[in-house]
Amino acid sequence: MFELTLQAIVSGLLVGGVYALMAAGLNLIFGVVRIINFAHGDLMMVAMYAVYWLFTLSGIDPYVAVLVVAPALFLLGVFLQRVVIRPIQGSSPLMIIFATVAVSLVLQNLALMLFQGDFRSVQTSYSIAVLDAGPVLVSVPRLIAFAASILLFAGLFLFLRYTYVGKALRAVAENRTVARLMGIRVERIYLLAFGLGSALAGIAGVLMMPFASAYPTVGTIYTLLAFVVVVLGGLGSMEGTVVAGLAVGLIETLTGTFISPAVKEIAYFGLFIVILLIRPQGFFGLGKGTEEVGLK
Amino acid sequence: MKRAGTIAGVLILLLGALLLSPAALAQQEIRIGAIYPRSGSLALLGEESWRGAEIARQERNEAGGILGRQIVFVNADAPNVNAARSEAERLISQQGVQLLIGTYSSALSMAASEAAARRGVTFFELGAISDGITQRGYKTVFRTNPTASMFVAAQMAFLRDWMAPQMGKEPEQLRVAIAHEDSDYGTSVAENMRREAERLGLNLVSVQPYSSTSTDLSSVILRLRAASPDVIVAVSYAQDAILLQRQAHELGLRSKVVGTGGGHSLSSFYEALGDLAEGVFNVDFTQYEVNTAFTPGLEEFRERYRATFGEEPRSGHSLANYMGAHVLFDIIERSGGSLDPERIRASTLSYVVRPGQLATGWGVRFDETGQNVGATPLVTQWRGGKLVTVWPEQAAVMAPVLIE
Amino acid sequence: MTIGARARTKGGAPTLPLLELHALTKAFRGLVAVQDVNAVLESGEIVGLIGPNGAGKTTLFNLISGLHRPTQGRILLDGREITALPPYARSLLGIGRTFQIVRPFAMTVLENVMVPILARDGNPTRAKDAAQEILELVALDRAANERPENLTLAMRKRLEVARALATRPKLLLLDEVLAGLNPTEVEQQLPLIRVLRDKGITVLMIEHIVDAVMSVCDRVLVMDQGHLIADGSPGEVVRNPAVIQAYLGEEVPGA
Ligand SMILES: Nc1ncnc2c1ncn2[C@@H]1O[C@H](COP(=O)(O)OP(=O)(O)OP(=O)(O)O)[C@@H](O)[C@H]1O
Numbered sequence: 001m002f003e004l005t006l007q008a009i010v011s012g013l014l015v016g017g018v019y020a021l022m023a024a025g026l027n028l029i030f031g032v033v034r035i036i037n038f039a040h041g042d043l044m045m046v047a048m049y050a051v052y053w054l055f056t057l058s059g060i061d062p063y064v065a066v067l068v069v070a071p072a073l074f075l076l077g078v079f080l081q082r083v084v085i086r087p088i089q090g091s092s093p094l095m096i097i098f099a100t101v102a103v104s105l106v107l108q109n110l111a112l113m114l115f116q117g118d119f120r121s122v123q124t125s126y127s128i129a130v131l132d133a134g135p136v137l138v139s140v141p142r143l144i145a146f147a148a149s150i151l152l153f154a155g156l157f158l159f160l161r162y163t164y165v166g167k168a169l170r171a172v173a174e175n176r177t178v179a180r181l182m183g184i185r186v187e188r189i190y191l192l193a194f195g196l197g198s199a200l201a202g203i204a205g206v207l208m209m210p211f212a213s214a215y216p217t218v219g220t221i222y223t224l225l226a227f228v229v230v231v232l233g234g235l236g237s238m239e240g241t242v243v244a245g246l247a248v249g250l251i252e253t254l255t256g257t258f259i260s261p262a263v264k265e266i267a268y269f270g271l272f273i274v275i276l277l278i279r280p281q282g283f284f285g286l287g288k289g290t291e292e293v294g295l296k
Numbered sequence: 297m298k299r300a301g302t303i304a305g306v307l308i309l310l311l312g313a314l315l316l317s318p319a320a321l322a323q324q325e326i327r328i329g330a331i332y333p334r335s336g337s338l339a340l341l342g343e344e345s346w347r348g349a350e351i352a353r354q355e356r357n358e359a360g361g362i363l364g365r366q367i368v369f370v371n372a373d374a375p376n377v378n379a380a381r382s383e384a385e386r387l388i389s390q391q392g393v394q395l396l397i398g399t400y401s402s403a404l405s406m407a408a409s410e411a412a413a414r415r416g417v418t419f420f421e422l423g424a425i426s427d428g429i430t431q432r433g434y435k436t437v438f439r440t441n442p443t444a445s446m447f448v449a450a451q452m453a454f455l456r457d458w459m460a461p462q463m464g465k466e467p468e469q470l471r472v473a474i475a476h477e478d479s480d481y482g483t484s485v486a487e488n489m490r491r492e493a494e495r496l497g498l499n500l501v502s503v504q505p506y507s508s509t510s511t512d513l514s515s516v517i518l519r520l521r522a523a524s525p526d527v528i529v530a531v532s533y534a535q536d537a538i539l540l541q542r543q544a545h546e547l548g549l550r551s552k553v554v555g556t557g558g559g560h561s562l563s564s565f566y567e568a569l570g571d572l573a574e575g576v577f578n579v580d581f582t583q584y585e586v587n588t589a590f591t592p593g594l595e596e597f598r599e600r601y602r603a604t605f606g607e608e609p610r611s612g613h614s615l616a617n618y619m620g621a622h623v624l625f626d627i628i629e630r631s632g633g634s635l636d637p638e639r640i641r642a643s644t645l646s647y648v649v650r651p652g653q654l655a656t657g658w659g660v661r662f663d664e665t666g667q668n669v670g671a672t673p674l675v676t677q678w679r680g681g682k683l684v685t686v687w688p689e690q691a692a693v694m695a696p697v698l699i700e
Numbered sequence: 701m702t703i704g705a706r707a708r709t710k711g712g713a714p715t716l717p718l719l720e721l722h723a724l725t726k727a728f729r730g731l732v733a734v735q736d737v738n739a740v741l742e743s744g745e746i747v748g749l750i751g752p753n754g755a756g757k758t759t760l761f762n763l764i765s766g767l768h769r770p771t772q773g774r775i776l777l778d779g780r781e782i783t784a785l786p787p788y789a790r791s792l793l794g795i796g797r798t799f800q801i802v803r804p805f806a807m808t809v810l811e812n813v814m815v816p817i818l819a820r821d822g823n824p825t826r827a828k829d830a831a832q833e834i835l836e837l838v839a840l841d842r843a844a845n846e847r848p849e850n851l852t853l854a855m856r857k858r859l860e861v862a863r864a865l866a867t868r869p870k871l872l873l874l875d876e877v878l879a880g881l882n883p884t885e886v887e888q889q890l891p892l893i894r895v896l897r898d899k900g901i902t903v904l905m906i907e908h909i910v911d912a913v914m915s916v917c918d919r920v921l922v923m924d925q926g927h928l929i930a931d932g933s934p935g936e937v938v939r940n941p942a943v944i945q946a947y948l949g950e951e952v953p954g955a
């Protein structure tokens with residue numbers, strides 16, 4: 001029983017790290033640009049295919065591929081903000097939701113057209129490596145993904161806290177009007193936030209590729225999960241995102257293990273709905289701006 | 297005289313033009329509506345299924361068609377249940393199609409075949425396995441492929457007759473666990489399994505439902521591990537089959553695995569898992585590594601598939617649809633090229649083929665419900681990157697083994 | 701950095717006015733919040749902007765700082781047309797402002813002041829020094845590492861001024877920086893405004909506390925229902941019948 005619990009906790013934390021990373025990008029874009037990007041998981045899907053092709057065609061290791069994929073996703077994010085979002089920014093929340101859903105559909109159908117519905121995976125030497133840590137077993141690529149997520153979060157915190165650009169991002173997230181008057185080029189900060197958020201989704205895709213498969217609709221469930229995490233942790237709150245990401249991972253494996261796997265999704269979606277009803281600002285939420293995206 | 301000759305010449309020309317006009321050509325063609333999910337999440341196997349039927353169509357047309365008439369598919373994409381229903385209705389009412397085939401997915405099949413049956417139009421299912429499709433009393437709905445309960449029967453027979461003795465156990469000592477995705481499909485198959493396992497006296501130790509869209513199945517594995525089964529019977533789609541196998545390895549669960557078609561038979565299962573796929577059993581439609589003496593025409597199909605689509609078939613779904621389409625064409629031929637539902641039904645019920653004669657090796661004999669009860673699923677095993685048929689013996693290319 | 705270094709000195713050769721508003725109008729759907737306002741601000745002035753609630757004062761600030769585009773009219777800074785420039789560009793050109801409702805960022809006091817400085821010059825060390833200098837000026841240097849929510853209202857208002865100063869304005873728009881303060885606090889705050897002028901910064905301040913306006917302003921603009929109804933020295937303005945009328949016949953306080 002002790003071993004089972006411990007293993008369930010470890011497994012839960014490992015998936016939770018990836019959820020948190022996915023959610024971080026979504027939350028950054030939400031916090032700064034004030035839009036909910038329904039194509040977020042699809043950006044991850046694009047990154048996963050990129051890793052797959054780099055690996056299959058050029059033999060580039062997935063973890064090395066991040067050097068190409070993260071910047072590429074950054075540019076894709078900048079492109080989306082510039083071309084799709086900016087022209088309709090300030091119009092109704094519904095309009096923006098439609099726009100990002102449209103981007104999601106376009107990306108998915110593009111993937112289907114180009115690569116069919118096949119499941120694409122990469123097999124590396126470490127794909128199936130497992131660490132025997134006494135009472136628990138730990139998959140090596142999952143551990144790497146978790147550790148990298150935590151490191152990225154640490155980096156993100158430092159970046160937001162100590163650099164000018166980070167401060168400008170926070171300033172815009174808190175109050176774009178004031179930020180504008182302080183001389184911050186808010187439109188550029190939007191591009192940056194969308195770029196960074198997309199790059200984070202891309203990195204999540206890279207980290208998952210050694211143990212997950214790419215297919216056109218792989219992103220949908222991650223968009224949903226990231227959204228749940230963001231709402232639980234609080235829209236605009238990075239600390240909340242980490243905690244909520246890990247919490248969702250834990251809830252998923254613990255309820256799955258000790259109640260039934262059939263209810264594990266119900267468990268966190270249930271919590272999500274309860275939180276939305278009684279505490280829409282989330283655990284840590286700043287709560288600001290939720291009305292702008294049609295949540296309140 | 298000269299004048300009469302001119303008139304005759306003009307008449308002949310007119311007649312010729314009439315015969316060659318598109319309308320006249322269309323009269324000659326046999327038009328069949330082909331409903332498959334070709335976009336959306338079911339696209340992979342939907343497309344794969346369609347390809348099989350399409351190859352049969354091309355082959356038959358090249359060989360002169362049905363009684364000299366060419367076969368034309370009116371293709372419709374049905375990514376979801378609503379689309380399946382509305383596309384079936386559209387093909388019938390707007391395109392004037394009198395016979396429909398499809399669909400790969402049971403939910404889509406239920407919807408499309410119901411729409412057809414309500415209008416008295418014949419529907420041939422060539423690939424979906426849910427038992428219910430042929431159990432609704434519709435006189436115009438038929439199925440060429442085996443049902444889910446036929447899968448389960450084959451699977452449990454394999455466990456009792458081969459697996460238990462191989463492990464040196466009596467059937468009642470064989471610890472069996474079931475892991476199934478929790479949609480209607482997985483749930484009903486799992487329920488069949490439970491009953492069949494009990495009927496055969498196997499020791500069922502755990503049943504774990506899960507959502508096929510799960511991103512993580514560690515809890516399923518942990519629960520299974522706690523029940524320490526000898527063998528896990530899984531009912532999975534593509535993504536979750538891979539995830540189950542990978543996470544079983546990650547969490548140290550070493551039981552044998554027997555899949556139930558679906559995800560366990562896809563080439564992507566091996567591509568994703570490599571060595572982790574080695575030795576995994578599966579019960580499925582006929583696959584390509586099979587004793588071809590039992591499946592005449594399979595090699596030709598495979599070559600034609602490669603030539604047409606530039607790659608290897610991705611699963612046995614195309615083959616099943618290929619075989620089913622040919623059976624349907626034979627049946628239409630036997631009803632004199634007529635698509636009249638009653639004549640089709642009569643020739644369907646009287647059409648019999650012994651096992652080992654067609655490209656899937658399946659026999660053909662339709663019962664009153666419209667189900668082909670001559671079709672039998674085969675047990676396959678992943679060996680060195682190939683899904684080889686291992687059981688029953690007459691179809692096997694290798695003997696099954698337990699791989700540690 | 702020297703505060704107000706870019707501001708021009710008074711006297712000398714005849715210069716262009718710092719700010720010119722030409723026939724400025726702003727309509728929100730049906731409601732005309734600012735109507736045909738013409739005004740000129742000379743360098744180094746302290747100008748008050750008064751008027752009843754809803755007169756359009758804050759809207760006028762929004763037009764000058766670029767948060768709103770005027771429906772009609774032009775805005776010139778140093779003789780240069782800025783009507784179509786976005787807010788960040790106006791900020792970089794030297795228009796700073798505070799908000800009626802203080803809106804600090806959730807960072808330390810020092811960091812709040814550093815943000816606008818960094819937007820001009822990315823060097824963190826220089827930005828920190830400059831921010832500290834500004835905090836000293838507004839007497840917040842000892843609260844540099846506090847979080848704004850822990851400050852008193854008077855201090856937060858000063859932070860608001862400090863942050864506006866950090867944009868190195870030639871023209872500073874102050875929206876009710878004295879509102880909500882008690883008389884002692886108001887007394888303490890007033891010298892700061894004079895110091896700003898001494899640094900060469902032109903100040904346009906909205907204020908309801910007319911006593912304070914009278915004591916510190918060189919000139920007063922009065923708005924009512926979107927119109928500019930008076931423009932003159934404090935003494936002239938309080939005797940202006942239109943102004944008295946606007947304040948509903950009440951005696952203008954402090955007159
Ligand atoms: N963004 C806006 N949209 C619509 N109407 C607005 C907007 N901003 C201001 N108004 C309206 O314009 C009018 C002038 O408002 P403004 O805030 O400029 O007045 P004010 O003089 O600053 O008042 P107060 O002394 O109360 O601050 C008011 O009727 C207000 O409701």
Ligand SMILES: [Mg+2]
Pocket residue numbers: 757758759800
């Ligand atoms: Mg105001």
